[in-house]
Amino acid sequence: MNLDDMTPTQIVAELDKYIIGQNDAKRSVAIALRNRTRRKRLDESIRDEVTPKNIIMIGPTGVGKTEIARRISKIANTPFIKVEATKYTEVGYVGRDVESMVRDLMASAIQMTRSEMAKAQEKEVEQRVEERLLDLLLPPPPKGDKALDEATIETREKFKTFLAEGRFEEREVELTTTTRPPQGIELFAGGNIEDLQETIQSLGSMFGPKGKKRRVPIKRAREMIREEETAKSVDQEQVIEIAKERVEQMGIIFIDEIDKIAGTKSGHGGPDVSREGVQRDILPIVEGSKINTKWGIIDTTHILFIAAGAFHVSKPSDLIPELQGRFPLRVELQELTDADFLRILQEPENAIVTQYVALMNTEGVELIFEEEALKRISEIAYTVNNQTENIGARRLYTIMERVIEEISFTASDRSGETIRITSDYVDERLSDVFESEDMSQYIL
Numbered sequence: 328m329n330l331d332d333m334t335p336t337q338i339v340a341e342l343d344k345y346i347i348g349q350n351d352a353k354r355s356v357a358i359a360l361r362n363r364t365r366r367k368r369l370d371e372s373i374r375d376e377v378t379p380k381n382i383i384m385i386g387p388t389g390v391g392k393t394e395i396a397r398r399i400s401k402i403a404n405t406p407f408i409k410v411e412a413t414k415y416t417e418v419g420y421v422g423r424d425v426e427s428m429v430r431d432l433m434a435s436a437i438q439m440t441r442s443e444m445a446k447a448q449e450k451e452v453e454q455r456v457e458e459r460l461l462d463l464l465l466p467p468p469p470k471g472d473k474a475l476d477e478a479t480i481e482t483r484e485k486f487k488t489f490l491a492e493g494r495f496e497e498r499e500v501e502l503t504t505t506t507r508p509p510q511g512i513e514l515f516a517g518g519n520i521e522d523l524q525e526t527i528q529s530l531g532s533m534f535g536p537k538g539k540k541r542r543v544p545i546k547r548a549r550e551m552i553r554e555e556e557t558a559k560s561v562d563q564e565q566v567i568e569i570a571k572e573r574v575e576q577m578g579i580i581f582i583d584e585i586d587k588i589a590g591t592k593s594g595h596g597g598p599d600v601s602r603e604g605v606q607r608d609i610l611p612i613v614e615g616s617k618i619n620t621k622w623g624i625i626d627t628t629h630i631l632f633i634a635a636g637a638f639h640v641s642k643p644s645d646l647i648p649e650l651q652g653r654f655p656l657r658v659e660l661q662e663l664t665d666a667d668f669l670r671i672l673q674e675p676e677n678a679i680v681t682q683y684v685a686l687m688n689t690e691g692v693e694l695i696f697e698e699e700a701l702k703r704i705s706e707i708a709y710t711v712n713n714q715t716e717n718i719g720a721r722r723l724y725t726i727m728e729r730v731i732e733e734i735s736f737t738a739s740d741r742s743g744e745t746i747r748i749t750s751d752y753v754d755e756r757l758s759d760v761f762e763s764e765d766m767s768q769y770i771l
Contacts, residue, residue: 426608
């Protein structure tokens with residue numbers, strides 16, 4: 328189902344398939360996403376006045392903040408990127424400037440739009456690929472020889488059948504590969520070192536050899552020709568135009584670890600000054616500004632920003648007031664309990680237990696987790712989180728790896744076996760580590 332057709336209830340239901348609990352966060356995100364669709368339906372006289380209500384998600388690591396972002400990107404048929412605030416530096420420092428997040432979003436939109444347009448032309452592209460492969464296998468006869476022409480048509484039809492049946496996959500043909508010239512010179516468009524590097528590479532291909540003959544199997548030739556024909560079937564200018572509209576009207580940027588650039592009011596000068604500089608650089612983008620990219624000017628006024636952070640050391644009020652004001656919605660995610668851990672092990676569509684069972688099935692080993700064993704794993708994960716660093720649901724992966732390490736190592740030699748994981752087996756695998764706080768700190 329397209330995101331435009333999904334109600335907030337349906338969006339939450341989709342997130343429920345993969346994320347346990349955190350209903351407040353899911354509801355806030357669902358409303359924000361639905362408001363994008365509602366805004367598109369407004370009359371033009373008021374549409375531009377409705378700006379996104381940006382969200383800050385606050386909660387310890389491993390409780391689902393990033394997973395919510397991942398799932399949004401799956402269900403939202405809109406340009407979406409996830410970035411980490413710690414990757415950016417203040418203007419004047421070496422590193423990525425904050426405007427690159429908008430360029431990355433545009434690049435994502437370009438790729439998405441190009442793929443959609445190429446898919447619409449898929450049938451025609453496949454026909455052209457087939458014709459070119461037949462030309463390589465059976466070059467057209469010289470004009471004027473009717474008898475040879477008829478024989479070639481008959482043979483061509485046979486070859487078409489053989490191609491469809493996969494008989495020629497390993498036969499080698501001589502293919503001339505071409506280097507596509509760049510779509511114009513973009514040296515001064517982006518004002519960014521990454522764009523400059525791309526342009527230099529483009530210049531190299533522009534003045535380099537245009538064609539090169541290679542002998543490749545039909546299987547590989549099909550891929551290469553399909554790539555060329557797909558590129559020809561898509562109008563690059565139209566791709567850029569559609570992608571730009573999507574970014575400006577429906578784009579979503581998820582800024583993770585925003586707490587790492589918040590000042591801690593500790594009185595230390597250096598690092599906090601740099602962090603505040605990054606915040607001040609992010610501010611105009613979130614407020615709405617025009618960013619120069621190699622695809623043109625992008626207006627960020629209606630891009631939805633979702634920020635997330637654990638805020639262990641700092642707190643949201645440590646962000647500069649102007650930036651706080653641009654994230655009017657705050658939602659707190661709760662710490663996970665052992666009951667939550669048990670649900671995480673079993674309920675999501677990508678549940679951890681399901682993953683391990685599927686992995687062992689590839690070796691012919693049937694893995695069965697008893698309910699009591701899963702409860703024990705959940706209890707241990709919760710206790711270790713409380714005794715050491717709380718890393719949320721990520722602790723489950725560490726503990727599960729420890730539990731089935733021996734089985735995983737020997738599975739290749741145990742095909743046909745059925746192995747039951749009991750609570751006693753869990754204790755046997757973890758007791759020595761779990762009982763020692765020092766050992767659990769380093770191993771679990």
